[in-house]
Amino acid sequence: MAPNDSAETTGNAADEATGTMAGRRRAARYVVPVAVAGVAAATIGLVPALADSGDPDLPKITAQQLIEKIAASDTEQLSGTVKISTDRIPSLGGLAGSLAQGDGTHGGSSADPQEKLTELASGTHTLRVAADGPDKQRVSILDSAAEYSVIRNGDQVWAYDSKSNEAFHATGDKASGHAEKRGEATVPDGVPTTPKAFAEEALKTAGPTTSVTVDGTAQVAGRDAYKLVIKPKQGGSTIGAITIAVDAKNGVPLKFTLSPSSGGKAVIDAGFTGVDFAKPAASSFTFTPPKGAKVTEADDAKAQQQAGKQAQEFKVPGGPAGLDGLAGGKGMKVIGEGWSAVAEIEAPGGRAVPTSPKSGDVPPAAQQFLDSFGDKVTGKFGSGTVFKTRLVNALMTDDGKVYVGLVTKDALVRAADSAN
Missing domain, CATH: 3.30.310 (TATA-Binding Protein)
Structure with missing residues (x-):
C-alpha cells in the first residue's frame, strides 16, 4: 500500500468545510443519551472495532479535501446492514439497563420509538437500513427471534415490534417528533443509526482545538475508503480519537469509531458490514399492521406517557x-x-x-x-x-x-x- 500523507487542517479550513457540509445537509444529531441524575453519569463501553480487510492504494488526499468530499456527497439512496456496538452503563448492570431501556409502560406501547430505540445505547446490535431521499427511511433492529422497525414514508411514521405484535403510528406534525425530516436512515430524536449520522456531528467539532488528518486507507463493507482522524489538541479529554472511514468514490462515511484517551476498547463502533447505493425497492417504505396487532396513535401515547409519569414519579428522601x-x-x-x-x-x-x-x-x-x-x-x-x-x-x-x-x-x- 502507498499510504496517504497525513495532512492536518487548520482550524479555519476545518470550520469552513464543516460549515459547507452543514449548509448542504442538515446533520442528524449525535445523541448518546447522557443522564446525570444525582447518582451517575452515563457511559459507553464498547466491543472491538469491526474488522477491516485490506488497505487499498488510493490517490493522496488532504484532510480538507476529504471533509469537503463528505460535505459534497449527494448520495440519498442506499440499503445495507450496520453493526453498532455500545455499552452505556456497564457499572450499574441490569438495573441501569432496565432504567435505560424502559419497561414499555411510559409510552403506552412497546413499539414507541422513544422507548425502544434507547436500546441502541447499550450492547451490540445489527441494523438493516434503507433510504430513498429525505422522506423515505427504514431502520430495523434485528434480533434472533424478533425484529423492530421504524418506517418513514412522507408524513407517515410507523414503528412495529414483532415480538409483542404492537405498532406505533404518527402522522403530519406529530411525525416530526418521531423521525428526522432530513436524515439518512436516522430515527426519532436524531438517534444515529449510520456512520454518516455520527460523522456529521463529530465534524462540527473541527476548529482551533482539533487536529484533523488523513491516516491511510481501509476497505469497509467491500468498498475502498480513506481514514479521517479527528483528535483533541487539548489535554484532559476522555476522547482519544475519532476515526471515520469515508467511501473513496462517493464520500459517504462507512464506519465511525470513537476511542477513549484511556486506551482499550473503542467507545462507539458503528459501521456497514454490507452496503448498496442502488435505489431501494418501494416496498421497503410501506407498512400495514398485521392482523391482531395492537396499534397506538402518537396522541394516545403522549397522554399515557404523562399519566404514567405522574403515577410512577417518586422523590428521594430530602x-x-x-x-x-x-x-x-x-x-x-x-x-x-x-x-x-x-x-x-x-x-x-x-x-x-x-x-x-x-x-x-x-x-x-x-x-x-x-x-x-x-x-x-x-x-x-x-x-x-x-x-x-x-x-x-x-x-x-x-x-x-x-x-x-x-x-x-x-x-x-x-x-x-x-x-x-
Missing part, C-alpha cells in the same frame, strides 16, 4: 435536594472550550446533593451503593464525589453543584476550582 431536584436546576454555565469544556449545573436553591447517611437524606444501603462507584475528591471548591465512566465524568460537590464533561477526573477538579 425532597428537591435529591435526584429529581437536579433535573430542574437552572443557571448552567460552561467552563472552558472545545474538548475540555465542562458544564457547571447548580441544584435548585443551591441545596446540596445528599451524600451523607448522617444527614438522613440517604439510607446507609443507598449510600454504600453510591460510594461503590464514586471517588471522593477535595480542592479549592470544597469536597465532592466524582462518578467516572470511560467517556462522561461528573463531579458532584457537597454544596450542590455538578460539573459534567467529556474530561478526566483531574480536569473536573480543576474546572471546579477555577469556578470558585
Whole structure:
C-alpha cells in the first residue's frame, strides 16, 4: 500500500468545510443519551472495532479535501446492514439497563420509538437500513427471534415490534417528533443509526482545538475508503480519537469509531458490514399492521406517557435536594472550550446533593451503593464525589453543584476550582 500523507487542517479550513457540509445537509444529531441524575453519569463501553480487510492504494488526499468530499456527497439512496456496538452503563448492570431501556409502560406501547430505540445505547446490535431521499427511511433492529422497525414514508411514521405484535403510528406534525425530516436512515430524536449520522456531528467539532488528518486507507463493507482522524489538541479529554472511514468514490462515511484517551476498547463502533447505493425497492417504505396487532396513535401515547409519569414519579428522601431536584436546576454555565469544556449545573436553591447517611437524606444501603462507584475528591471548591465512566465524568460537590464533561477526573477538579 502507498499510504496517504497525513495532512492536518487548520482550524479555519476545518470550520469552513464543516460549515459547507452543514449548509448542504442538515446533520442528524449525535445523541448518546447522557443522564446525570444525582447518582451517575452515563457511559459507553464498547466491543472491538469491526474488522477491516485490506488497505487499498488510493490517490493522496488532504484532510480538507476529504471533509469537503463528505460535505459534497449527494448520495440519498442506499440499503445495507450496520453493526453498532455500545455499552452505556456497564457499572450499574441490569438495573441501569432496565432504567435505560424502559419497561414499555411510559409510552403506552412497546413499539414507541422513544422507548425502544434507547436500546441502541447499550450492547451490540445489527441494523438493516434503507433510504430513498429525505422522506423515505427504514431502520430495523434485528434480533434472533424478533425484529423492530421504524418506517418513514412522507408524513407517515410507523414503528412495529414483532415480538409483542404492537405498532406505533404518527402522522403530519406529530411525525416530526418521531423521525428526522432530513436524515439518512436516522430515527426519532436524531438517534444515529449510520456512520454518516455520527460523522456529521463529530465534524462540527473541527476548529482551533482539533487536529484533523488523513491516516491511510481501509476497505469497509467491500468498498475502498480513506481514514479521517479527528483528535483533541487539548489535554484532559476522555476522547482519544475519532476515526471515520469515508467511501473513496462517493464520500459517504462507512464506519465511525470513537476511542477513549484511556486506551482499550473503542467507545462507539458503528459501521456497514454490507452496503448498496442502488435505489431501494418501494416496498421497503410501506407498512400495514398485521392482523391482531395492537396499534397506538402518537396522541394516545403522549397522554399515557404523562399519566404514567405522574403515577410512577417518586422523590428521594430530602425532597428537591435529591435526584429529581437536579433535573430542574437552572443557571448552567460552561467552563472552558472545545474538548475540555465542562458544564457547571447548580441544584435548585443551591441545596446540596445528599451524600451523607448522617444527614438522613440517604439510607446507609443507598449510600454504600453510591460510594461503590464514586471517588471522593477535595480542592479549592470544597469536597465532592466524582462518578467516572470511560467517556462522561461528573463531579458532584457537597454544596450542590455538578460539573459534567467529556474530561478526566483531574480536569473536573480543576474546572471546579477555577469556578470558585
